[in-house]
Amino acid sequence: MNLPLTDSPLERLGWDDGWEAAFAEHRAAGLIPARVAVQHRGAYDLAHGPDPIRAAAAARLAREDRLPAVGDWVGLDPETTLVEAVLPRRTVLSRKEALNATREQVLAANVDVAFLIQSLPLDFNVRRLERYLAMAWESGAQPVVLLTKIDLVDDYSPFVAEAETITFGACPVHPVSAHSGDGLDEVRAWFRGNRTAVLVGSSGVGKSTLVNALVGEELLETQAVREEDHAGRHTTTRRELVLLPTGGVVLDTPGIRELQLWDADLDQAFGDVEEFALRCRFSDCSHRTEPGCAIRTALRDGSLSADRWTSYVKLQRELRALEIRRNHLLRREQLREYKIRARQHRSKRR
Numbered sequence: 001m002n003l004p005l006t007d008s009p010l011e012r013l014g015w016d017d018g019w020e021a022a023f024a025e026h027r028a029a030g031l032i033p034a035r036v037a038v039q040h041r042g043a044y045d046l047a048h049g050p051d052p053i054r055a056a057a058a059a060r061l062a063r064e065d066r067l068p069a070v071g072d073w074v075g076l077d078p079e080t081t082l083v084e085a086v087l088p089r090r091t092v093l094s095r096k097e098a099l100n101a102t103r104e105q106v107l108a109a110n111v112d113v114a115f116l117i118q119s120l121p122l123d124f125n126v127r128r129l130e131r132y133l134a135m136a137w138e139s140g141a142q143p144v145v146l147l148t149k150i151d152l153v154d155d156y157s158p159f160v161a162e163a164e165t166i167t168f169g170a171c172p173v174h175p176v177s178a179h180s181g182d183g184l185d186e187v188r189a190w191f192r193g194n195r196t197a198v199l200v201g202s203s204g205v206g207k208s209t210l211v212n213a214l215v216g217e218e219l220l221e222t223q224a225v226r227e228e229d230h231a232g233r234h235t236t237t238r239r240e241l242v243l244l245p246t247g248g249v250v251l252d253t254p255g256i257r258e259l260q261l262w263d264a265d266l267d268q269a270f271g272d273v274e275e276f277a278l279r280c281r282f283s284d285c286s287h288r289t290e291p292g293c294a295i296r297t298a299l300r301d302g303s304l305s306a307d308r309w310t311s312y313v314k315l316q317r318e319l320r321a322l323e324i325r326r327n328h329l330l331r332r333e334q335l336r337e338y339k340i341r342a343r344q345h346r347s348k349r350r
């Protein structure tokens, strides 16, 4: 095993002999290796040494449909700061675009470990875990199930046992608590050899808290902090590639985080919350100022935890945004089909 502190910055980001061999021709051409940390519109932040490099992709890569994604190893021309090459990917975490199953959006490249995260006791859902597993197996990354917030249950072993009924021994299940520190060493062990991981899981399961615990500082704002902004805005830019102090990388892009939302089922995951909402005096209660609000009563008397309510509100907001996007895509698709049919109709009449 590598001694972490003697690794070069590039090695701590996951660079190894295999990548070096794949890069030989590009090095000969004067390119330098770097890893895509953040993808902006038309630009990339590349990790290489202590400071990120802002770069654009060479037009040729766009023409050839070979634009880099977060996690890609690329060849940078230091003179032009253009990305000229993308190394062949070892793994690809992608999602098929809605209604357009032939095009896939690469969410992250070269991921070694996919942490599939559910928090105890309420977020645990074997059916959803199955979907995460299917996605991880397809990507080529090693899935590892993390059951978080075990400090909130008396006994986590029934949950572990239930998760193991669908992992078939091919995927470890670790119980962890970022608050107590239990299980964190098992999580850290997966980063040995400077491996790259992603965190997949619903909003509020503790992904940011976990990353902060691994890094040892408040690097990502957690949901509790974000919630203080009542306007619903947060202006701080998120770090998408987090380098751990002992080497290894967490890729934490919004796309990966939102992955589950394409299938999220609020009724099932938040049946308790929806039950409270049914008891509000007004059926269109916003749960803010209306009299007879059962949600606010439940929050006050503790039968609904603030954490859980926060997760629910956030998830609901994200789902609504997603629905608007889906409807938009659907209309665009319908319009296109209509135009095609109209054209066929006209040419038939001629």
Ligand code: GDP
Binding pocket: 148, 149, 150, 151, 152, 176, 177, 178, 179, 180, 201, 202, 203, 204, 205, 206, 207, 208, 209, 210, 221, 222, 223, 224, 307
């Ligand atoms: P994310 O949306 O998945 O990034 O979740 P956050 O990291 O923002 O955490 C959501 C909430 O869960 C916050 O209020 C955290 O303090 C809380 N939380 C995170 N980890 C734990 C844990 O191990 N135990 C308990 N009890 N709460 C936790």
Ligand code: ZN
Binding pocket: 277, 280, 281, 285, 286, 287, 288, 290, 292, 293, 294, 295, 296
């Ligand atoms: Zn209400």
